[in-house]
Amino acid sequence: MKAIYNYIKEILQGIWTLITGMRVTAKYFFTPWKHVTQQYPENRETLKIAERFRGEVIMPHNENNEHKCTGCGICEINCPNGSIEIITKTLVNEEGKKKRAIDQHIYHLGMCTFCNLCIKACPTGAIVMDQTFEHAVWDRTLLTKVLNKPGSKIMEGVKE
Amino acid sequence: MDELKEVMIANDEIRTDEYLINMGPQHPSTHGVLRLLVQLEGEIVHNVQPHIGYIHSGIEKMAESLSYPQLGHLTDRMDYLSAIQNTEAVALCVENALQVEVPERVKYIRTIMAELSRLASHQLWWCVMGMDMGALTTFFYGLRDREDILDIFEETCGARLTLNYNIPGGVMFDIYPNFQRDVKAFIKKFKTKLPEYERLLSGNVIFTERTKGVAYLSKEDAIAWGVTGPTARASGFECDLRKHRPYSAYDKVQFKEILSDVGDTYTRYQVRMAEMWESISIIEQLIDNIPEGDFALKMKGVVKLPEGEFYQRVETARGEFGVFIVSDGKKNPYRVKFRSPGFSNLFAINHIAKGWKIADLVAIMSTFDLVIPDIDR
Numbered sequence: 001m002k003a004i005y006n007y008i009k010e011i012l013q014g015i016w017t018l019i020t021g022m023r024v025t026a027k028y029f030f031t032p033w034k035h036v037t038q039q040y041p042e043n044r045e046t047l048k049i050a051e052r053f054r055g056e057v058i059m060p061h062n063e064n065n066e067h068k069c070t071g072c073g074i075c076e077i078n079c080p081n082g083s084i085e086i087i088t089k090t091l092v093n094e095e096g097k098k099k100r101a102i103d104q105h106i107y108h109l110g111m112c113t114f115c116n117l118c119i120k121a122c123p124t125g126a127i128v129m130d131q132t133f134e135h136a137v138w139d140r141t142l143l144t145k146v147l148n149k150p151g152s153k154i155m156e157g158v159k160e
Numbered sequence: 161m162d163e164l165k166e167v168m169i170a171n172d173e174i175r176t177d178e179y180l181i182n183m184g185p186q187h188p189s190t191h192g193v194l195r196l197l198v199q200l201e202g203e204i205v206h207n208v209q210p211h212i213g214y215i216h217s218g219i220e221k222m223a224e225s226l227s228y229p230q231l232g233h234l235t236d237r238m239d240y241l242s243a244i245q246n247t248e249a250v251a252l253c254v255e256n257a258l259q260v261e262v263p264e265r266v267k268y269i270r271t272i273m274a275e276l277s278r279l280a281s282h283q284l285w286w287c288v289m290g291m292d293m294g295a296l297t298t299f300f301y302g303l304r305d306r307e308d309i310l311d312i313f314e315e316t317c318g319a320r321l322t323l324n325y326n327i328p329g330g331v332m333f334d335i336y337p338n339f340q341r342d343v344k345a346f347i348k349k350f351k352t353k354l355p356e357y358e359r360l361l362s363g364n365v366i367f368t369e370r371t372k373g374v375a376y377l378s379k380e381d382a383i384a385w386g387v388t389g390p391t392a393r394a395s396g397f398e399c400d401l402r403k404h405r406p407y408s409a410y411d412k413v414q415f416k417e418i419l420s421d422v423g424d425t426y427t428r429y430q431v432r433m434a435e436m437w438e439s440i441s442i443i444e445q446l447i448d449n450i451p452e453g454d455f456a457l458k459m460k461g462v463v464k465l466p467e468g469e470f471y472q473r474v475e476t477a478r479g480e481f482g483v484f485i486v487s488d489g490k491k492n493p494y495r496v497k498f499r500s501p502g503f504s505n506l507f508a509i510n511h512i513a514k515g516w517k518i519a520d521l522v523a524i525m526s527t528f529d530l531v532i533p534d535i536d537r
């Protein structure tokens with residue numbers, strides 16, 4: 001008798017635990033407007049990306065097409081995986097003094113791990129992280145970028 | 161029944177044979193490319209042989225060519241769910257070697273972030289555990305709440321998974337102005353969600369029947385196999401480094417080390433659930449008291465460690481993570497060895513899964529909370 005009693009009790013208890021779980025599910029099932037996920041591609045306009053989000057390394061230029069990069073190569077040394085290549089050139093000014101300047105700041109987006117070490121290391125703050133995140137392209141050569149714009153030069157007063 | 165079987169075997173009517181099946185490397189419940197060679201008799205597991213190395217990345221070798229600040233960002237990729245604690249271990253190891261003391265603020269921030277990351281990791285473990293046992297619902301609940309933590313991470317340091325937040329000498333970014341408000345809001349919300357987890361899974365009759373009393377791991381075996389973390393604490397092995405070897409700000413907070421001496425699958429589940437409450441309490445104790453100060457020390461451009469051997473261990477969500485650096489005084493380490501919790505935990509599976517059914521093996525693996533890059537590194 002006892003055994004039958006226990007058996008039935010166990011079954012009922014088991015069913016009760018299932019109902020407890022189902023109640024949670026039901027709560028969300030009947031109030032879906034409270035708990036929706038983001039409708040990603042549709043909500044592009046309203047999407048809020050964190051200010052510090054590390055999406056891509058960029059080099060900001062001002063309206064005169066000037067940047068702050070001196071071509072010192074510190075970011076290249078600090079990058080753990082060789083995503084940055086610095087090609088420098090030598091400029092000669094009016095007085096005949098030679099000066100090193102950046103020729104090409106090559107950045108391989110496809111290799112970058114977004115570790116932020118290059119940005120932390122740059123002594124002049126010439127490079128920053130951008131908040132873009134849709135990086136898909138058809139050809140991977142497009143992921144190799146030259147960060148300094150053509151014809152750009154270094155801002156007045158930026159020293160190494 | 162057995163008699164009948166023996167008679168049938170004697171008459172050559174049935175043959176019992178052990179057979180081998182490969183679980184993985186592409187199996188949903190191995191959580192990555194782990195291959196288990198399971199020796200079965202019917203449904204009964206006789207032997208489990210883990211085969212690893214499918215995603216071996218040679219991190220230790222790679223580390224020899226990297227400088228110390230660069231080293232941390234690789235450990236993010238080992239146990240990606242404990243990225244904060246892994247980088248913390250590297251940072252602490254380098255700081256100890258250089259004998260520098262980081263500001264109090266850094267210690268507080270590191271501890272809060274580590275506990276948030278432990279919560280996120282346990283949330284993911286919980287939802288995947290449910291999924292492995294056939295309850296897909298849990299997966300969405302766990303990920304929904306984990307999203308809030310990842311948002312906080314994203315605001316703080318710009319990444320969600322491979323954070324590279326702790327660097328030698330401090331943290332990469334200071335906390336953002338609304339950090340405290342967001343964390344408190346999350347804690348408040350999560351405190352209402354955690355009982356929901358319990359209602360959904362912990363009491364569920366199917367779940368308890370499949371886990372209670374299954375696959376015991378004794379304390380002696382846990383120690384012998386080098387099992388650490390919640391898995392070992394469920395067997396009564398006191399191994400919480402936050403308690404016994406406090407680092408960062410763990411000596412300033414009160415929390416319980418969750419212990420149990422049962423050691424079955426269900427206890428391992430319960431210990432992790434209880435640990436989430438402890439993590440919440442640690443964060444609550446620290447969040448309002450973050451001292452003012454610098455968020456990083458001014459370090460030299462090139463960090464050189466003195467000659468010698470340095471070891472630092474921390475408690476990640478999975479167990480004890482250790483960093484061993486041999487330095488010859490240059491800017492790169494001479495040799496680096498990582499002691500990852502997943503690697504040691506994995507090899508105890510064979511020991512405890514013997515004699516149980518293959519379906520139990522899935523549950524056992526879930527409660528060991530394996531992360532494959534942590535094992536393969």
Ligand code: SF4
Binds near residue numbers: 070074075
């Ligand atoms: S980006 Fe900064 S670190 Fe890199 S070369 Fe230019 S100035 Fe130097």
Ligand code: SF4
Binds near residue numbers: 078081083119
């Ligand atoms: S973010 Fe890291 S990986 Fe990317 S370019 Fe900078 S240093 Fe290299």
